[in-house]
Amino acid sequence: MSEFVRQIPDGDTRERLVCATCGHIDYRNPKIVVGAVVSQGGNVLLCRRAIEPRRGFWTLPAGYLELGETAEEGARREAMEEACADIVLDGLLAVYSISRIGQVQLIFRARFADADAPRFAAGEESLEVRLFEWDSIPRADLAFPSVAWSLTAWREGMGRPLAAPAGNPPADPLGAMAFGASPGAGGL
């Protein structure tokens, strides 16, 4: 096994994990999450998570961007994987930084490719997928604060052309708060 030590590489300003044998630097970078608020006739698509963390709670179709994808391709892939939904992106709805867990989330506004006959079903990582009327959204059972933030941003821009994307709410500008502490469903 190679052994990694913490040190500041030449020309850098931060400690990195550096292999004591070969000098390879193991950069750890924030990850990009891509997802979508998919709506149809004023209802929004949510997926009940089949996997941890937050199994059993409701989320947007979203996940890690893969190498070789654009953000838009990733958001469409996630909708297909998690909700078996073929979606068309309208544009970027929100950009959230969740510094606590090293994520930047790019959330798109989207609709079903076939708006007249929306098709969706639970993918492998979902227990259940449903279209919710706004008042029926399971506010207390949303998986993550940014799900609530995204739904709020969607609702505020509903029926209008996309404007500047929403960012973190003023109460959690860094995305530093954990589930219970962050202003999530409370603001929805």
Place this chain on the structure above:
Amino acid sequence: MSEFVRQIPDGDTRERLVCATCGHIDYRNPKIVVGAVVSQGGNVLLCRRAIEPRRGFWTLPAGYLELGETAEEGARREAMEEACADIVLDGLLAVYSISRIGQVQLIFRARFADADAPRFAAGEESLEVRLFEWDSIPRADLAFPSVAWSLTAWREGMGRPLAAPAGNPPADPLGAMAFGASPGAGGL
């Protein structure tokens, strides 16, 4: 040394590098670049790169987002590191996917914190930092296509409130083209 083999982990759909000894999965993810078009009185701030790739060519103050930072914090840090400039972000100007090299770039619109007396200087990774009038921008010597794209997006929105951020140009929707092949300075 541990040995990594290419295989599709359980529950995954893609090949990953998996350690043959301990089963550790070495996920490779796209990286987030954060940067800014910093302007003052219609002039824009560019940095001449002191490092490879594209040493000697002009770029925006921009770089990899670090763990624990928000996108906004990262963009401000890069302006300080590369241009010794204290900047204030107006909002998100553009989001580019450069799938060829596994990057998503978040480019902000920004101004100097002290607009009346803008201060800037070459940081360690810059040979030179200058404010350019639009017509004086060294179009043929820009470091990357997305620098040209960002400047074009900035120019188009100049003097107006930020709207939906720009994305990749229609000629390179995936960010798949290399330097010479991509529509860069040509469109500027």
